[in-house]
Amino acid sequence: MKGATAVKRESGPGAPGAPVDGSTAVADDVLAARVAAGDDAALETLYGRHGAACYGLARRIVVDATLAQDVVQEVFLAFWRRNTFDPQRGSVSTWLLTITHHKAVDAVRREDRRHSRQTTLEALDSSGAAEPEPLEQVRARLRADEVRAAMSRLPAEQREALLLAYYGGYTQREISAMTGVPLGTIKTRTMAALRKLRDSLPDMPEATGSYGPVDEDTRGSS
């Protein structure tokens, strides 16, 4: 689909690899296979489905719009050049958001933009965000509400450790220095927070962990 000027939006971040509306749209993992075979139209479709979620995440972390665009560009080019997506590891959506997070954190550390990071639940209110398709908007909103509720149930210190790491882009050592809490405690809190969050979220898929070694192109070097 060379020269296309508009990217068709089919769904959003809630799609766990399958069309969300039961339509004849091609599932994400099938599109990922086509991307692996060099199909740029499949990449464009995936961008249409998940680009806004990736850009929204990148904007929250790096704040700067241009830098966030660079992050999203890197993510989809990495998906094209060295597609290590593995259906057993999770959905395409999870893969793209994971890589977006890695690259956004790398970018924010390189640019030293930590002062502007948004690391509280209140700051992460996305009600003003651009709206995707109506059906997916509802699904995404409901899921975000579930995540927000699950986060609210975490002990405050665990929630803080999680948000400082994920949205702040701070390393655990930096979090320890910032908060005055021993590094070992930060590590324990982070692990406990992730586990509690996973346990309290409905419909979390099984992860087999059967994927291969880490991909240097998609995992940041920091």
Place this chain on the structure above:
Amino acid sequence: MSDDRMSQLGHEPWDELAAGYALSALEPEEQARFEAHVATCARCRQHVAEGEQTAAELARLAGPVEPPAELWQRIRAQLPTAPVAVPVESPEKPAPPAPVPLPAQSNRARWWQSPRVLAAAAVLAAVVVGVGAWQGTARLGGGGTTRAQALVSGCRHDPTCRVVDLDQQHVRRAVLLVRARRAQLVPTGLSDLPADRSYVLWQLPSSGAPQGVAVFRAGADQQPVPATLPLPLEQTTAFAISQEPGHTIPAKPSHVVAVGAATD
């Protein structure tokens, strides 16, 4: 903390590193040490996968933001020039297949074992059997003959026969019909080759090196190519067609022009 010290403490320190890794919150030296460990630890791979899934849920708090319209154009401009895909149902002669660029060789995995290829093989099966629209349009293109069409149609209606579509950029290049170890390759969009080159059909096993199945040339008549598979279908991840110099099966494929998943 040294690895020896960590081993004395049990696996808990690695579990903690897995959580930090999933959040990209490790220091560079911790990350390097953990990556060396996770390559050999199924438990940690499981924890990383779960951690990344959970972290991806955190991304939902950010909410989607529509990127500028020009961003896709920037991305598209960075993609290497690829052959224009010809729809499989096009009555026109398909474009000559260009080699599928193989992932760079790595000491971690051979290309057919790479996540990229395995993912493609795994989900292409869904394309073969699960997407009616694709099945419906998987017509023989180019020089498809009545005989070849009858062969494919017969296989599709035979429960003992497996149809494997070999595609390049979702353009059908050939169809492989498999009954036990006997196979027939029906070229549907393979171009004529220079006299000094041939196509080779490969069987990609679940483990081990690709097995060369048959060497053939696809002329304008696109005649079916009979072959005997060296391995059972159950032990096969995918099939591939490569372009090779000469007229013999080389030790490994060089320029892959089509690939298709072998099993559901």
